[in-house]
Amino acid sequence: MEVVTQPMVLSESFTGRVEAAETVELRARVSGYIQEVAFVEGDLVEQGELLFLIDPRPYQARVSAAQADLAQARSQLAQASSEAERARVLLGRQAISQEVHDQRQSALNNNRAMVAAAEAALQTAELDLAYTRITAPISGRIGRAMVTRGNLANADQSLLTTLVSIDPVHVYFDADEQAAFASRALLSNEVSNHLAIELGGDPQRQYTGTLDFIDNRLNPSTGTLQFRAVLANPDGRIRPGEFARVEMPVARLEQALLIDRKAVLTNQDRRYVYVVNEHNLAEQRQVTTGREVAERTVIIDGLQAGDRVIVNGVQKVFFPGMEVSPKSVATAPVANIRASNEPPAIAAREE
Numbered sequence: 001m002e003v004v005t006q007p008m009v010l011s012e013s014f015t016g017r018v019e020a021a022e023t024v025e026l027r028a029r030v031s032g033y034i035q036e037v038a039f040v041e042g043d044l045v046e047q048g049e050l051l052f053l054i055d056p057r058p059y060q061a062r063v064s065a066a067q068a069d070l071a072q073a074r075s076q077l078a079q080a081s082s083e084a085e086r087a088r089v090l091l092g093r094q095a096i097s098q099e100v101h102d103q104r105q106s107a108l109n110n111n112r113a114m115v116a117a118a119e120a121a122l123q124t125a126e127l128d129l130a131y132t133r134i135t136a137p138i139s140g141r142i143g144r145a146m147v148t149r150g151n152l153a154n155a156d157q158s159l160l161t162t163l164v165s166i167d168p169v170h171v172y173f174d175a176d177e178q179a180a181f182a183s184r185a186l187l188s189n190e191v192s193n194h195l196a197i198e199l200g201g202d203p204q205r206q207y208t209g210t211l212d213f214i215d216n217r218l219n220p221s222t223g224t225l226q227f228r229a230v231l232a233n234p235d236g237r238i239r240p241g242e243f244a245r246v247e248m249p250v251a252r253l254e255q256a257l258l259i260d261r262k263a264v265l266t267n268q269d270r271r272y273v274y275v276v277n278e279h280n281l282a283e284q285r286q287v288t289t290g291r292e293v294a295e296r297t298v299i300i301d302g303l304q305a306g307d308r309v310i311v312n313g314v315q316k317v318f319f320p321g322m323e324v325s326p327k328s329v330a331t332a333p334v335a336n337i338r339a340s341n342e343p344p345a346i347a348a349r350e351e
Helices: 057-092 098-131 177-187
Strands: 005-019 021-028 032-037 050-054 133-135 141-143 159-164 168-175 194-199 206-214 225-232 243-260 265-267 270-276 281-284 288-291 296-301
Touching: 005 288, 050 159, 057 098, 098 133, 168 177, 168 243, 177 225, 177 243, 194 225, 225 243
Parallel strands: none
Antiparallel strands: 005 168, 005 243, 021 159, 032 050, 050 133, 141 159, 168 225, 194 206, 194 243, 206 225, 243 296, 265 270, 270 281, 288 296
16 A cells, blocks of 8 residues: 555544533522422423422412501601691791701601612512522423422522523533643634534444633643533433543644554564565565554654555565565545544634
């Protein structure tokens, strides 16, 4: 097989986990007994949909009492306003003292404050009444009901259920320091940001995600940098917590030398190949190998484009300089998940 060259982006595989873009732990904001659980566990719910109903009757009674207090405060305000106006007129006629006028004006101001306090109390009562209806803050998949009908839910304590968004989902993965900085050089200079993602170790579940976040610091405990990819999930088949394998570019080769990996032989710690010269003699050539791409191996040093490398029948070459009868094998360009002929257009936004 003839050694071929082609531009290529090499990638490494990293393990990660799928997480929901939004996760909500629903807790009661007022205390009371659960009157209704209005959803099917594990089902999809829409934002604003009723999930739980806490017995509203005590809170409705508080609203009624607050409304009555407000009506009383407004009635007292009207009387104080009338008396303050009469005091102003009488003071102008010098029919009452300044002290009496000031007392009625002060009473008017006090009643205005009482009305404001009554209005605030009514708003609080109405808000508590609204909190008895627990609705979905986001659209997504609902979990199990942790508190069922007839049980007491305590304000800001009782966990009622969990809710996760389903579209899109995030895939978080950590890259070692060397690969992280090698990839950042590519990611910061290109346009596209697509990553190949395999879920659950199943080759049939291949997806394309979009890199949208790189952490702003390395983890000092592990020496890794965290990345995040966004993955579309319109049908909801991808679940948070799934294992993911992410292919991320780490190097760009403008002219990568590729040979079939079967051609690479090992002698202790050295690697070599057999090259057929113009006289059809087999020459042993030491090589420095790089990454493997599909069934090919990247050659860093030791070969040149156009060299003919023995791929099949290497076991029949008994010594260097042996004459052989070469038969050419067709060479096809490499283009797959780990390496591509297309320009590596990948960029990331740092946060």
